[in-house]
Amino acid sequence: MSDYQYDHQTVKGFIVSSIFWGVVGIVVGLWISIQLWRPELNIPPFFTYGRLRVVHTNGLAFGLGIGAIFGLSYYIVMRLTKRPLLFPKLARFHLYLFNAAIALAAVSLFMGMNQSLEYAELEWPLDIGVVILWVIFAINVFGTIIKRKEEQMYISLWYIIATVIAVAVLYIVNNLSIPAGLFKSYHLYAGVNSANVEWWYGHNAVGFIFTTPILAMFYYFLPKSTGLPIFSHRLSIIAFWSLVFAYLWTGAHHLVYTPLPDWIQTLGIVFTLFLIAPSWGSVVNGYYTVGSDWSKMQTNYLTKFFIMGITFYGLQTVQGPTQAIRVVSSLIHYTDWVPGHVHMGTMGWVTMTTAASIYYVIPKIYNTEIYSIKVANTHFWLVLIGQLMFSITMWITGIQQGALWKAVNPDGSLKYTFMEGLAKNYPFWQLRTVAGLIFTIGMLFFIYNIYMTMRKGKALAASRA
Amino acid sequence: MSGEIYRKPIMFAIVATVVILIGTIVTMFYPMLTPEMHPKLENLKPYTALQLAGKDIYQREGCNNCHTQTVRPLKTEVMRYGEYSKAGEFTYDRPFLWGSKRTGPDLARIGGKYPDAWHYQHFDNQQAFFPESNMPKYGWLKDTRLNPAEIEAHMKANGFPYTKEETSSLSSKSELDALVAYMQVLGTAVAKKPAQVRAVAEEKNPLAEDAKAYQLGEEIYKQNCEACHGQDGKGGIGPSLQDRTWLGKEGDISDSQIFALIADGTQAGMPPYGAQLDKNRIWSLVSYIRHEQQSK
Amino acid sequence: MTKDFDDTNIADFEAKDTAKKLPLGWLILFWGLIFWGIYYFAMYSPSISGWTQEKAYEESLTK
Numbered sequence A: 001m002s003d004y005q006y007d008h009q010t011v012k013g014f015i016v017s018s019i020f021w022g023v024v025g026i027v028v029g030l031w032i033s034i035q036l037w038r039p040e041l042n043i044p045p046f047f048t049y050g051r052l053r054v055v056h057t058n059g060l061a062f063g064l065g066i067g068a069i070f071g072l073s074y075y076i077v078m079r080l081t082k083r084p085l086l087f088p089k090l091a092r093f094h095l096y097l098f099n100a101a102i103a104l105a106a107v108s109l110f111m112g113m114n115q116s117l118e119y120a121e122l123e124w125p126l127d128i129g130v131v132i133l134w135v136i137f138a139i140n141v142f143g144t145i146i147k148r149k150e151e152q153m154y155i156s157l158w159y160i161i162a163t164v165i166a167v168a169v170l171y172i173v174n175n176l177s178i179p180a181g182l183f184k185s186y187h188l189y190a191g192v193n194s195a196n197v198e199w200w201y202g203h204n205a206v207g208f209i210f211t212t213p214i215l216a217m218f219y220y221f222l223p224k225s226t227g228l229p230i231f232s233h234r235l236s237i238i239a240f241w242s243l244v245f246a247y248l249w250t251g252a253h254h255l256v257y258t259p260l261p262d263w264i265q266t267l268g269i270v271f272t273l274f275l276i277a278p279s280w281g282s283v284v285n286g287y288y289t290v291g292s293d294w295s296k297m298q299t300n301y302l303t304k305f306f307i308m309g310i311t312f313y314g315l316q317t318v319q320g321p322t323q324a325i326r327v328v329s330s331l332i333h334y335t336d337w338v339p340g341h342v343h344m345g346t347m348g349w350v351t352m353t354t355a356a357s358i359y360y361v362i363p364k365i366y367n368t369e370i371y372s373i374k375v376a377n378t379h380f381w382l383v384l385i386g387q388l389m390f391s392i393t394m395w396i397t398g399i400q401q402g403a404l405w406k407a408v409n410p411d412g413s414l415k416y417t418f419m420e421g422l423a424k425n426y427p428f429w430q431l432r433t434v435a436g437l438i439f440t441i442g443m444l445f446f447i448y449n450i451y452m453t454m455r456k457g458k459a460l461a462a463s464r465a
Numbered sequence B: 001m002s003g004e005i006y007r008k009p010i011m012f013a014i015v016a017t018v019v020i021l022i023g024t025i026v027t028m029f030y031p032m033l034t035p036e037m038h039p040k041l042e043n044l045k046p047y048t049a050l051q052l053a054g055k056d057i058y059q060r061e062g063c064n065n066c067h068t069q070t071v072r073p074l075k076t077e078v079m080r081y082g083e084y085s086k087a088g089e090f091t092y093d094r095p096f097l098w099g100s101k102r103t104g105p106d107l108a109r110i111g112g113k114y115p116d117a118w119h120y121q122h123f124d125n126q127q128a129f130f131p132e133s134n135m136p137k138y139g140w141l142k143d144t145r146l147n148p149a150e151i152e153a154h155m156k157a158n159g160f161p162y163t164k165e166e167t168s169s170l171s172s173k174s175e176l177d178a179l180v181a182y183m184q185v186l187g188t189a190v191a192k193k194p195a196q197v198r199a200v201a202e203e204k205n206p207l208a209e210d211a212k213a214y215q216l217g218e219e220i221y222k223q224n225c226e227a228c229h230g231q232d233g234k235g236g237i238g239p240s241l242q243d244r245t246w247l248g249k250e251g252d253i254s255d256s257q258i259f260a261l262i263a264d265g266t267q268a269g270m271p272p273y274g275a276q277l278d279k280n281r282i283w284s285l286v287s288y289i290r291h292e293q294q295s296k
Numbered sequence C: 001m002t003k004d005f006d007d008t009n010i011a012d013f014e015a016k017d018t019a020k021k022l023p024l025g026w027l028i029l030f031w032g033l034i035f036w037g038i039y040y041f042a043m044y045s046p047s048i049s050g051w052t053q054e055k056a057y058e059e060s061l062t063k
Helices: A002-035 A049-081 A088-108 A123-144 A155-175 A191-209 A213-227 A233-249 A252-256 A262-274 A276-291 A301-325 A326-332 A337-366 A371-404 A418-423 A425-462 B004-007 B009-032 B049-060 B075-081 B115-123 B139-143 B148-158 B164-172 B175-185 B211-225 B257-266 B279-294 C010-018 C025-044 C053-062
Strands: A175-181 A186-187
Touching: A002 A088, A002 A276, A002 A337, A002 A425, A049 A088, A049 A123, A049 A155, A049 A191, A049 A213, A049 A301, A049 A337, A049 A418, A088 B009, A123 A155, A123 B009, A155 A191, A155 A213, A155 A233, A155 B009, A175 B148, A186 A191, A186 B148, A191 A213, A191 A233, A191 B009, A213 A233, A213 A276, A213 A301, A213 A326, A213 A337, A233 A262, A233 A276, A233 B009, A233 C025, A252 A262, A252 B009, A262 A276, A262 A301, A262 B009, A262 C025, A276 A301, A276 C025, A301 A326, A301 A337, A301 A371, A326 A371, A326 A418, A337 A425, A371 A418, A371 A425, A371 B075, B004 B009, B049 B148, B049 B175, B075 C053, B115 B139, B115 B175, B139 B175, B148 B164, B257 B279
Parallel strands: none
Antiparallel strands: A175 A186
C-alpha cells in the first residue's frame, strides 16, 4: 500500500499545481478581458494585452489543463492496471520539472519570447523541456501499462495512449525551428506551409489535450462515481478509432479563405464535419449510461458535472464543425464568436469534467468524503452561469461584428468603418468580464472545497495514527 | 475489431500511430513536398535588416493576437482592406503571421497606406486618431535602440542578404523605427490596384448649396480626416486643405478632382475612402473642404 | 458500496454491454456525414468540380 501512497502524493501534487496555475491563468484572463474595454490597464512592457493573452492561454492549457491531465492520468493508469506506477520517483521528478517549466514559460512569455504560433508560443529551449516532460510521462504510462496486473485495457487507457503518441508527433513537428540565439528562433516552415503545419498542430492540441485525455477521465470517473456501466462498449470502440483517425485531417478549417490551397481547406472542412459522429458517440454513450438511472442526477452530486460537461462537449462539437463550413466561416471567422466557442469547450467541458474528477480523486486519496456537497453545488451553478453568459455574449457580438464588416450601403460602399464596428463591442466585452468574474467565484468555491477536504483528510489521518 | 488488440499495449500503440499518421501525411507532409506550398511572387523581396527587426518586435509584442495579416477573397473584405492575399506573398515569413482574431483591423495591406509620420503618431497615441480605439500605446518602443549583432544573427538564421554597413547603421535606429519600417513593407509585393476608378457623373458638387451636407461633412471630417489634416483642415501629417495647393502644385482643382482624391487616395500616403464612404458622404466632405477653403 | 468495475475483471464488465446494438440515430449520423463529406469534397475541389475561391470571388463581383 505504501507504493500507492507515494504515487498518490505525486497525483495530489499535480492536482494542487494545476489549480495554482489555473488561478494564475484565470486572473490574467480577467485582466485582459478588462484591457479590451479599458486600454489604460496595459502596462508596458510586460503587461500589455499582446503579451498577457499568451500567458492566459498557455497558463490554462498547459498549467491547469496538462497539470490535471498528468495527475489524473497517473491515477487512472494505476487503477486500471491494478498496480502502482512503474517508476514512482521519475513521476515525482516529473512533477517538479512540470512546475519549473510552467514557471519559466510564464516568465518567458512576459518577456516577449514568443514564436507567434498559437498554442506553441514557447521558445525552443522551453520546447525541449516540454518534450522531456512528455517523454517522462510516456515512459511511466507505457511502462506501467506493459507491467499491468489486469489483462484487459479499459477505454480510458486507449485515450491516454493516443494522447501521448499524438502529442509527441504534433509538438515535435510543429516546433522544429531555426534557432537564432538562446531566446529566438524562426519556424522551419515558411508562409503557407508554416500556416498549414501550425494549424495541423493547433487544432490537434485541442483534439489531444482538450478532448482525448478529458474523455479518458469521463469514461473512467462517470462509471466510478455513478456505479453504472458504460452503455455500449462497441460504441466506445468505433467512436475512439474514428475520432483519432479524423482529428488529424481537420486543421485547415482554421485557414478557410486564406491562400492555403482549396483542396486542403475542403478536406479540413469535410473531416471536421465528420467529427460530429465520433464526438456524439461519446455523448450518446454518456447519456445512455446515466439514462439507465436518471435518479443519479439527484442522488450523486458528481453526475450532473459529468452530464453537463458532456453536454457542452456535444454542443461544442456541433458548433465547431458548423463554423468550418465556408459560408459560416466567412461571417464569424476573426470575430469574437471564436473565443466564445473556445470558452464553451474549456470552461464548460474541460474544466467541468476535470473539476468533477478532482472531486472524486481527492477524497479517495485522503480516505475521506468531500468536505461539502453544498459548496460543490454552488460551484457547479456559478461556473455554469458564468460560462453560458460568457459564451452567449461572445456569440452575439461575434455575429454583430461579422455582419457590420459585411454591411454595404445601397450604392455598394461599406456601411461601417472598422472603428464603428469596434465601438459596438464594448458593452458586450464588459458583460464578458462580469461573466468571467462569476465563473471565477465559482472556481474559488471549488478550490475552497478541495482545500477543506484535504485538511479534513489530514486531520483524520493524524487521528488514526 | 478483434478484442485482442486491447490486451496488447504495444500493438495498440503501433496501430494508433498509423491511424494518426494517415491524416497527417495526406494533409500536412504530402503538400509540403509539392510546389504549391512554396510559391513566391516575382517582386517579393526578403526583409531588410530594419524590417526584420520590426517583424521581430511585432512578434515579441504579440501584435498577431489582435491583428490578422490575410485578406480573404470576399467582396466586402477586399473593399475594406485591399486586394486579397496571395500565397506567394509570404515566402519569407517564418512563421506566417496571419493571426486568427481581428480585434483590430487586418494589416495585410497596411504598407504604404499611411505616411510614416502617421504610424509614429498613431503608435504613440491611437486615441488621438480614433477616440474609441482600445489599442495599447507603443510609443515607448522609441526609447530602445536596436542591437546590430542580434539582428545580424537573425538575418543569418533566415538566410536574408545583408551588408555590414546595413546592420551596423541600425544602432542609431529605435525599435519604433523598425516596427514602422515593417508596417510599411507589408503587402507591398502585390501592386496596388489603380484604385477603383469611380465614375463621377457630376463635374460640380451637387450638394454645394446644401447646408446639411456641410454639417454631415464636418462630422465625417472629424471622424476620418482631422487626425492627419488638422483642425478645420489647417494641415498636420497631411497637407493643409485651406490653401489652394493640391498635391504640391499651386492652383485650385475641380470638385470632381477632390472627390477622386478622397475616393481613390494618393501614392503619397492618403488612404482611399471610396469603399468606406458612399457618394453622398464624399460630396458632403467636398462641401466641408470648400467651406473651410473659402473661410480663409 | 458495490464492487466497481476496476475492482473486478474488466473484460467481464465490458462483455455485458458489448452485446448492445448501436443506436440507430447515431448510425444514421455516422454514415450521413460520410456521404455528405464525399459530396462536399467533390463540390469544392478544384480538380473535381473546378470550383476555386478565386473564381467564386470574381463571380461575386459581377453580382
